[in-house]
Amino acid sequence: MIPNVAPAPADSAEPTAAAVLPKALRQSAVKKFSGSKLFASPASVAGVIWLAVLVAASLTAPLWLPYKTEDQDFTAVLSGPTAAHWLGTDELGRDILSRIFASAAGTLGTSMITVMVAVGLGTTLAMLAAAAGDRVETVISRVTEVMMSLPGTVIILAVIGAVGTNIPLIMAILGVLISAGMYRVMLGQAKSLQSQLYVDAAKVDGVSTLGISLRHVLPGLANTIVVQSALIFAVGMLIQAGLAFIGFGPPIPEPSWGGMIQGASQNVYNAPWLMVPTGAVLALTVLSANAIGNALGKAPNATASHLPSAAARRRRAKAVAAIAAAAPAPNDSAKNTLSVCNLSVGVDSDGAGHGVRLVTDVSFDVEPGTVLGLVGESGCGKTMTALSLLGLLPSGVSVTGGQILWNGRNLAAATDKDMEGVRGREVALISQEPMRALDPMFTVGYQLTAAIRRLRGMGRAEAKAEALGLLEKVGIVDAARILKTYPHQISGGMAQRVAIALALSGRPRLLVADEPTTALDVTVQAEILSLLRGLVKDTGMSVVMVTHDLGVVADLCDQVAVMYAGEVVENGRTDSILDNPRHPYTLALLAADPHANHAADMPERLATISGQVPQPKDWPSTCRFAARCQFAGSACMVPVPLLPSGTGDGLVRCVKADELAVEGLDWVATDVPSHHVLNLVEAGTAPAGPAKAPAGLERRTVEKDHA
Numbered sequence: 001m002i003p004n005v006a007p008a009p010a011d012s013a014e015p016t017a018a019a020v021l022p023k024a025l026r027q028s029a030v031k032k033f034s035g036s037k038l039f040a041s042p043a044s045v046a047g048v049i050w051l052a053v054l055v056a057a058s059l060t061a062p063l064w065l066p067y068k069t070e071d072q073d074f075t076a077v078l079s080g081p082t083a084a085h086w087l088g089t090d091e092l093g094r095d096i097l098s099r100i101f102a103s104a105a106g107t108l109g110t111s112m113i114t115v116m117v118a119v120g121l122g123t124t125l126a127m128l129a130a131a132a133g134d135r136v137e138t139v140i141s142r143v144t145e146v147m148m149s150l151p152g153t154v155i156i157l158a159v160i161g162a163v164g165t166n167i168p169l170i171m172a173i174l175g176v177l178i179s180a181g182m183y184r185v186m187l188g189q190a191k192s193l194q195s196q197l198y199v200d201a202a203k204v205d206g207v208s209t210l211g212i213s214l215r216h217v218l219p220g221l222a223n224t225i226v227v228q229s230a231l232i233f234a235v236g237m238l239i240q241a242g243l244a245f246i247g248f249g250p251p252i253p254e255p256s257w258g259g260m261i262q263g264a265s266q267n268v269y270n271a272p273w274l275m276v277p278t279g280a281v282l283a284l285t286v287l288s289a290n291a292i293g294n295a296l297g298k299a300p301n302a303t304a305s306h307l308p309s310a311a312a313r314r315r316r317a318k319a320v321a322a323i324a325a326a327a328p329a330p331n332d333s334a335k336n337t338l339s340v341c342n343l344s345v346g347v348d349s350d351g352a353g354h355g356v357r358l359v360t361d362v363s364f365d366v367e368p369g370t371v372l373g374l375v376g377e378s379g380c381g382k383t384m385t386a387l388s389l390l391g392l393l394p395s396g397v398s399v400t401g402g403q404i405l406w407n408g409r410n411l412a413a414a415t416d417k418d419m420e421g422v423r424g425r426e427v428a429l430i431s432q433e434p435m436r437a438l439d440p441m442f443t444v445g446y447q448l449t450a451a452i453r454r455l456r457g458m459g460r461a462e463a464k465a466e467a468l469g470l471l472e473k474v475g476i477v478d479a480a481r482i483l484k485t486y487p488h489q490i491s492g493g494m495a496q497r498v499a500i501a502l503a504l505s506g507r508p509r510l511l512v513a514d515e516p517t518t519a520l521d522v523t524v525q526a527e528i529l530s531l532l533r534g535l536v537k538d539t540g541m542s543v544v545m546v547t548h549d550l551g552v553v554a555d556l557c558d559q560v561a562v563m564y565a566g567e568v569v570e571n572g573r574t575d576s577i578l579d580n581p582r583h584p585y586t587l588a589l590l591a592a593d594p595h596a597n598h599a600a601d602m603p604e605r606l607a608t609i610s611g612q613v614p615q616p617k618d619w620p621s622t623c624r625f626a627a628r629c630q631f632a633g634s635a636c637m638v639p640v641p642l643l644p645s646g647t648g649d650g651l652v653r654c655v656k657a658d659e660l661a662v663e664g665l666d667w668v669a670t671d672v673p674s675h676h677v678l679n680l681v682e683a684g685t686a687p688a689g690p691a692k693a694p695a696g697l698e699r700r701t702v703e704k705d706h707a
């Protein structure tokens with residue numbers, strides 16, 4: 001009769017996503033369970049409305065109920081619905097409607113006692129056990145195991161025998177019994193949250209154990225707490241009704257749902273209707289609690305994985321259909337050539353068409369055996385562009401226009417099923433953090449052979465030999481030993497090599513590399529770049545390399561697309577762009593890069609670019625870089641198209657590109673203090689620096705960060 005608490009739902013059992021962003025979690029702990037989620041599904045909306053009506057009607061019952069609960073009408077005993085008694089009467093002629101609503105608040109309120117005791121005690125014990133170490137955990141775990149082994153029904157009946165039918169007390173004791181199950185559910189999550197790096201950081205900062213539990217662990221448990229509360233609430237109601245059914249409800253003549261169902265069951269043959277109203281109200285209330293729990297328990301978008309949710313996939317399918325209908329049929333582009341045309345990516349519209357655009361009209365081509373660098377500051381849309389090539393945009397973000405042509409298909413309009421055939425086999429991904437690609441639970445060998453078998457249909461032995469070969473190919477000397485190790489047993493550089501081997505396991509023709517060297521030290525960076533260069537040369541595959549680092553671009557890339565605020569501002573051959581940049585943003589990136597300045601003419605101070613990349617919602621319709629540009633003027637206050645830059649087949653998005661080229665201007669490293677806010681000044685007043693003559697151009701001086 002007394003159930004253990006249901007296991008945590010799949011989306012809340014794994015705390016790592018929730019654990020990654022504790023600050024965001026704390027900030028959104030309230031927001032997370034607020035309106036948007038509650039009203040996201042029709043079932044939860046109906047549940048909220050039903051519970052609200054029930055509670056309001058019950059609390060105001062004395063004001064509007066047509067009869068008192070004990071009023072008897074012997075002229076209408078066991079009647080069905082009539083004008084006088086809308087839901088009929090019981091065996092004593094009492095009005096069912098009045099009795100149902102009069103007893104609702106008591107039933108719901110006492111069920112809440114169970115929730116508060118079970119969740120409060122279970123969660124507190126779990127946080128205590130997770131924080132206090134093995135000994136305390138052992139003691140608490142043993143005690144809860146004993147509690148779980150006790151026959152709950154017998155205990156409840158014993159309590160009733162000792163203290164009578166004191167419903168609030170019985171429900172509190174029920175809560176204590178359920179708290180043991182709740183403790184088991186919460187302990188694993190609390191321990192995992194306790195082992196997060198930000199908890200270590202908080203300890204280093206001197207935050208107390210209690211502070212850590214309340215500020216860092218509890219918010220991470222919030223999802224499970226809400227879901228479990230809803231389930232326990234429903235269980236509490238059912239148990240309460242069950243007790244009343246067997247005669248341990250509130251004293252007669254006080255009404256209770258269980259008591260009414262029991263009365264109805266005695267007249268089930270001569271007045272079957274009697275069972276319907278109370279049974280339906282109980283069932284609806286239990287269903288409502290579960291629907292609300294399900295809705296609130298959905299994982300928040302902010303911490304969701306890259307892989308889209310089912311709802312996001314449905315939205316994407318719609319967007320895909322729209323794009324497919326709008327885009328012209330792909331022409332027969334050359335084999336293994338990637339051709340991205342006017343790609344736009346945006347946050348899914350909120351229904352009123354307010355989806356923010358994150359990438360606008362990006363175009364580039366990648367020939368087989370070549371490397372394209374996508375370069376730009378953080379937040380310029382490089383990752384969104386790269387992930388759209390694999391159909392791996394995060395939940396809530398989709399391709400909103402354009403084409404991604406690959407071997408005669410438009411990947412922008414491909415369904416998830418189509419993309420499953422492309423990912424890994426034709427297009428693969430390596431990410432900044434190699435550990436994202438590797439599962440800590442399995443050996444390198446297992447993960448590699450599983451991928452090879454899945455993608456290439458090989459047998460076990462053949463796949464193992466192939467895995468060995470792949471590790472050797474990525475420069476791992478003792479490959480046989482590495483195959484037997486777990487990811488945590490190898491270094492970051494080694495892990496990135498393994499991740500590259502994993503990406504190569506399906507023999508892709510295009511590799512999307514999202515900042516693959518950023519997390520590595522300089523020596524290892526050079527090795528990984530050299531490895532990628534060798535792979536491109538040997539296998540003829542092409543690479544889209546996302547990077548902040550112009551050194552990486554110079555080292556590896558044949559072509560570059562410089563991105564700023566979601567659009568390509570300059571593209572072309574790497575040597576043209578590095579030797580002869582045309583866009584002020586490219587000039588600025590080069591001026592700010594220590595590797596791009598030769599030792600001989602290295603300036604005393606490297607240049608900076610004032611301000612930050614604007615948020616996508618703030619992108620102007622004019623030149624997006626104008627607000628930060630040293631050369632901006634009134635001519636820049638118009639939408640700027642990509643036009644031939646005059647250097648090879650490159651394109652540039654700047655109305656002053658030709659003027660800058662003719663004048664031979666450089667981006668200036670200024671000595672203006674960071675707190676000094678400057679406006680556009682006339683040419684010639686610019687601070688001294690390595691610039692060539694700024695004659696004839698309006699120049700924007702920049703803030704200089706002295707930090």
Ligand SMILES: Nc1ncnc2c1ncn2[C@@H]1O[C@H](COP(=O)(O)OP(=O)(O)OP(=O)(O)O)[C@@H](O)[C@H]1O
Binds near residue numbers: 377
């Ligand atoms: N899931 C998301 N929902 C909404 N906006 C997002 C999401 N992910 C990223 N963005 C926004 O999209 C814009 C482009 O982000 P993106 O990650 O592509 O930039 P990036 O150039 O790759 O930066 P970084 O080098 O830091 O990865 C940013 O303004 C970012 O805040």
